Amino acid sequence: MTTIRDVAAKAGVSTATVSRIINNKGQATPETVARVHAIIKELGYKPNVVARSLTSRKSNTIALLVPTISNPFFPELARGAEDVANSYGLNIFLCNTDDEREKVNNYLVSLQERYVDGVIINSLNLTNEDLKELHSNGIPVVTLDRTFSTHEFSSIIVKHRIGAQVATKHLIDIGCKRIGLIRGPEDDFTAVQRMWGYRDYVKEFDWFDQSWIALGDFSVKSGYLCMKELFQRHPDIDGVFASNDLMAIGLLKAAHEWGRKVPDELAIIGFDGIDMTQYTNPPISTIKQPIYEMGKMAMEELIRLSREPESDSRKMELDVELILRESSMR
Amino acid sequence: MTTIRDVAAKAGVSTATVSRIINNKGQATPETVARVHAIIKELGYKPNVVARSLTSRKSNTIALLVPTISNPFFPELARGAEDVANSYGLNIFLCNTDDEREKVNNYLVSLQERYVDGVIINSLNLTNEDLKELHSNGIPVVTLDRTFSTHEFSSIIVKHRIGAQVATKHLIDIGCKRIGLIRGPEDDFTAVQRMWGYRDYVKEFDWFDQSWIALGDFSVKSGYLCMKELFQRHPDIDGVFASNDLMAIGLLKAAHEWGRKVPDELAIIGFDGIDMTQYTNPPISTIKQPIYEMGKMAMEELIRLSREPESDSRKMELDVELILRESSMR
DNA sequence: ATGATTTTGGAAATCGGTTACGTAAAAGAT
DNA sequence: ATCTTTTACGTAACCGATTTCCAAAATCAT
Numbered sequence: 001m002t003t004i005r006d007v008a009a010k011a012g013v014s015t016a017t018v019s020r021i022i023n024n025k026g027q028a029t030p031e032t033v034a035r036v037h038a039i040i041k042e043l044g045y046k047p048n049v050v051a052r053s054l055t056s057r058k059s060n061t062i063a064l065l066v067p068t069i070s071n072p073f074f075p076e077l078a079r080g081a082e083d084v085a086n087s088y089g090l091n092i093f094l095c096n097t098d099d100e101r102e103k104v105n106n107y108l109v110s111l112q113e114r115y116v117d118g119v120i121i122n123s124l125n126l127t128n129e130d131l132k133e134l135h136s137n138g139i140p141v142v143t144l145d146r147t148f149s150t151h152e153f154s155s156i157i158v159k160h161r162i163g164a165q166v167a168t169k170h171l172i173d174i175g176c177k178r179i180g181l182i183r184g185p186e187d188d189f190t191a192v193q194r195m196w197g198y199r200d201y202v203k204e205f206d207w208f209d210q211s212w213i214a215l216g217d218f219s220v221k222s223g224y225l226c227m228k229e230l231f232q233r234h235p236d237i238d239g240v241f242a243s244n245d246l247m248a249i250g251l252l253k254a255a256h257e258w259g260r261k262v263p264d265e266l267a268i269i270g271f272d273g274i275d276m277t278q279y280t281n282p283p284i285s286t287i288k289q290p291i292y293e294m295g296k297m298a299m300e301e302l303i304r305l306s307r308e309p310e311s312d313s314r315k316m317e318l319d320v321e322l323i324l325r326e327s328s329m330r
Numbered sequence: 331m332t333t334i335r336d337v338a339a340k341a342g343v344s345t346a347t348v349s350r351i352i353n354n355k356g357q358a359t360p361e362t363v364a365r366v367h368a369i370i371k372e373l374g375y376k377p378n379v380v381a382r383s384l385t386s387r388k389s390n391t392i393a394l395l396v397p398t399i400s401n402p403f404f405p406e407l408a409r410g411a412e413d414v415a416n417s418y419g420l421n422i423f424l425c426n427t428d429d430e431r432e433k434v435n436n437y438l439v440s441l442q443e444r445y446v447d448g449v450i451i452n453s454l455n456l457t458n459e460d461l462k463e464l465h466s467n468g469i470p471v472v473t474l475d476r477t478f479s480t481h482e483f484s485s486i487i488v489k490h491r492i493g494a495q496v497a498t499k500h501l502i503d504i505g506c507k508r509i510g511l512i513r514g515p516e517d518d519f520t521a522v523q524r525m526w527g528y529r530d531y532v533k534e535f536d537w538f539d540q541s542w543i544a545l546g547d548f549s550v551k552s553g554y555l556c557m558k559e560l561f562q563r564h565p566d567i568d569g570v571f572a573s574n575d576l577m578a579i580g581l582l583k584a585a586h587e588w589g590r591k592v593p594d595e596l597a598i599i600g601f602d603g604i605d606m607t608q609y610t611n612p613p614i615s616t617i618k619q620p621i622y623e624m625g626k627m628a629m630e631e632l633i634r635l636s637r638e639p640e641s642d643s644r645k646m647e648l649d650v651e652l653i654l655r656e657s658s659m660r
Numbered sequence: 661a662t663g664a665t666t667t668t669g670g671a672a673a674t675c676g677g678t679t680a681c682g683t684a685a686a687a688g689a690t
Numbered sequence: 691a692t693c694t695t696t697t698a699c700g701t702a703a704c705c706g707a708t709t710t711c712c713a714a715a716a717t718c719a720t
Contacts, residue, residue: 003676014700019678026679027697049443050383051676055705059380064424070409075399082399082426086433091440094394094424096412103416110421113379220609249609256611279550279579281586281611333706344670349708356709357667381706384675 002043011039022047053115062302063093063111065104065121071218072246072274073291074122077144080295081120088303090117101125112137118302120144120295124187140305140313142298145190154301154313156294160190160271163287163320164197167241167269170285170322172201174330176239176267181213182226182251184243191218194243194271212237216247223250231258238266239328245270245277248284252327268327282326290318332373341369352377383445392632393423393441395434395451401548402576402604403621404452407474410625411450418633420447431455442467448632450474450625454517470635472628475520484631484643486624490520490601493617493650494527497571497599500615500652502531504660506569506597511543512556512581514573521548524573524601542567546577553580561588568596569658575600575607578614582657598657612656620648 004022008015013032020026021036028036039045053059062085066074078094085092093111097103104125111119112134119134122144131153134141141153148155171179181198184191195213202208211233214226223242227250230237242248248270252262260266262282270277273288301314334352338345343362350356351366358366369375383389392415396404408424415422423441427433434455441449442464449464452474461483464471471483478485501509511528514521525543532538541563544556553572557580560567572578578600582592590596592612600607603618631644 001676004678005676015677016679016701017699020699023678026699029698032698046443048384048676049440050380050389050445051705052678053380053705054378054384054676054707055678057705061423068409069399069405069412072402072405075402075405078424079398079400079426082424086426089440091423091425091444093391093421094408094412095421096409096416110379110419113376114421115380220605249606253609253611275550276579276606279583280609281583331706334708335706345707346671346709347669350669353708356669359668362668378706381675382708384677384706385708387675 001048002045004045004047007036007039007043007045010043011036057115058117058306059115060089061091061093061114061116062299063095063107063116063119063121065095065097065107065119065123067099067123068096069094072276073244073272076274076291077122077295077298080292080297081299082295084296084299084303090303097123097125099124104130108134112139117306118142120298120302122146124189138309140302140309142301142305144294144298147189151313154305154315156298156301156316156318158190158289158294158318159320160193161197161200163271163289164194164241164243165200166197166320166322167271167287168198168201170324170328171239171241171267171269174239174263174267174328178207178234178237179212179239179241180230180234180237182216182223182230182240182242182247183213184216184218184247186215188218191243198241198243216243218244218246220246220250220253223247224254225250227251227254228258231260240266240268242268242270245272245274245284245286248286248327249276249280252280252284263327263329267330273321273323277323278325280327285325285328286323288321288323290320294318331378332375334375334377337366337369337373337375340373341366387445388447388636389445390419391421391423391444391446392629393425393437393446393449393451395425395427395437395449395453397429397453398426399424402606403574403602406604406621407452407625407628410622410627411629412625414626414629414633420633427453427455429454434460438464442469447636448472450628450632452476454519468639470632470639472631472635474624474628477519481643484635484645486628486631486646486648488520488619488624488648489650490523491527491530493601493619494524494571494573495530496527496650496652497601497617498528498531500654500658501569501571501597501599504569504593504597504658508537508564508567509542509569509571510560510564510567512546512553512560512570512572512577513543514546514548514577516545518548521573528571528573546573548574548576550576550580550583553577554584555580557581557584558588561590570596570598572598572600575602575604575614575616578616578657579606579610582610582614593657593659597660603651603653607653608655610657615655615658616653618651618653620650624648 004015008018095107118140120142135152143155183195214229216222216226242251270284270286273286277284277286334345334348338348425437448470450472465482473485513525544559546552546556572581600614600616603616607614607616
């Protein structure tokens with residue numbers, strides 16, 4: 001391993017000079033600069049990133065906290081973030097929190113110790129205090145799909161409520177008369193938003209009441225179970241908005257088993273826009289979120305924040321898109 | 331931030347002593363140990379991991395190199411690895427290589443600079459030299475689904491060929507007379523193994539020739555396209571082994587479009603055992619790999635290697651399991 | 661009680677950089 | 691030609707640990 005001292009010795013200058021030249025701070029004669037660069041190349045010198053981290057308190061590393069990478073929503077997001085990170089020479093720590101308070105906390109502690117340059121976080125069980133702490137340590141944060149009252153960090157939010165409105169309206173438009181909702185977890189911001197979007201459109205119907213809403217947990221299986229529940233409660237159901245695609249896939253399976261023809265007897269629409277929805281039978285209509293884009297934007301925002309520490313945080317809202325497929329074509 | 335000096339000062343000892351006590355090396359009076367520990371607790375002192383890395387040349391970090399986390403095979407693997415890592419207090423760098431030589435290379439360089447403690451790698455375009463270099467830097471490596479002649483690192487391999495044999499035999503057993511293969515990329519080790527497994531069983535039939543093999547790239551779309559190709563070449567095809575589940579899903583879609591009833595007119599089996607196969611219509615039979623387990627084992631092996639630097643590397647082979655579902659039930 | 665051996669713990673170098681401060685030389689001003 | 695300002699670069703402290711080497715103190719042997 002060649003160190004900055006080797007370079008300095010061979011170039012006949014001090015390590016300070018070499019350091020200055022590498023980071024082009026301060027000034028130096030063109031000749032010195034050239035000579036040092038030549039020797040750096042000759043020796044194949046590369047600054048030790050760990051040593052740099054120690055003084056700079058930066059690590060060229062970003063942490064990505066997600067509930068679990070197993071949920072197909074997140075790999076896409078991670079990929080978007082990683083692509084940007086990679087192009088800036090940053091590495092990514094992958095952290096699965098399972099939405100558990102303790103894991104979130106452990107990660108937040110260990111990440112700060114490692115001088116991460118920023119954190120992208122999508123997780124329940126994230127407190128305002130966590131974020132304050134990061135902020136006070138000068139670590140920029142971008143939250144995904146969460147809102148907080150404080151304005152010390154940026155966030156990216158998808159228009160869940162509007163998306164859910166579009167989905168519900170679409171079912172109404174194609175002639176559905178009894179529309180159920182399979183919602184997500186009660187403490188999940190996105191699930192709540194999507195539920196409101198659904199309610200915005202069905203609340204005026206006199207058939208509507210709470211019993212048209214089944215409580216799922218965003219897993220395929222829960223979509224399946226919730227659909228069975230809805231069939232039992234309301235044999236006359238003819239349309240369902242599943243608040244994510246995985247549940248829509250489960251729902252579809254339940255519909256087949258129950259012998260309901262999709263879309264003719266039961267129209268279906270999901271939310272997220274994961275790849276798989278186009279390959280089910282029939283393909284499932286969905287409200288597509290710009291997942292990859294979100295990852296990209298989050299990372300870009302983080303990079304911006306770390307380059308301009310004094311700049312204001314931003315709240316961004318992303319549009320969703322209705323993707324029409326066979327599951328809701330009549 | 332409280333440093334080791336703060337602790338030393340308050341305890342009235344030197345930093346050397348504190349360091350020794352923390353890492354319990356050397357000896358110290360029980361009283362001193364107790365006092366220092368008390369003060370550590372009192373001050374909430376935590377050793378700075380970056381500073382530690384600088385001297386130890388270790389980072390408590392493992393890198394995971396995968397082609398792309400977007401492929402649903404890898405999140406599961408990553409999750410297995412992360413769970414183990416997390417329980418040992420290690421963090422994971424997620425690296426998407428897209429199987430590109432340049433990305434692999436860039437990562438390998440930057441990871442070594444960061445003193446990663448080990449690398450789990452699943453990627454084509456990985457050369458023996460890359461591995462040698464890691465080895466000479468004392469960085470343990472576990473490769474997944476790749477074999478190399480050198481024995482300086484561990485590897486975990488799934489019994490692809492046997493799995494493919496089981497799959498093919500299964501199709502024969504249920505009465506398929508004309509069985510096609512949708513294989514994976516030519517330079518992919520797993521794809522080649524699975525192809526051989528298929529050939530092992532069909533080579534004896536006189537109907538068999540190369541035209542029963544379509545070349546896919548492990549994506550859903552390519553499964554779809556390959557199936558169309560096979561239908562055109564062999565309208566009498568009545569069974570297909572798709573060498574991964576994503577392609578099986580694409581294939582299923584093609585079968586529907588082509589009006590072939592699955593499984594009665596066309597039996598289908600995939601490979602991998604990704605979650606989604608149980609939710610398609612019909613659910614797809616598959617050869618299940620222990621994906622999560624693989625990630626776990628890889629990480630455990632890596633930890634073993636880094637704790638016992640002199641120990642021998644291991645080559646492990648994992649069994650696969652035939653999962654029977656409707657797509658191949660007659 | 662004295663010398664030999666073992667414990668305990670401190671001083672200082674080290675890991676590989678960055679940076680505040682200072683000084684000598686060069687450039688500019690009068 | 692002299693004084694001031696600027697430029698170029700070196701010295702040394704520092705980031706926060708670990709570790710080698712060594713001395714003082716404690717324990718043991720005779």
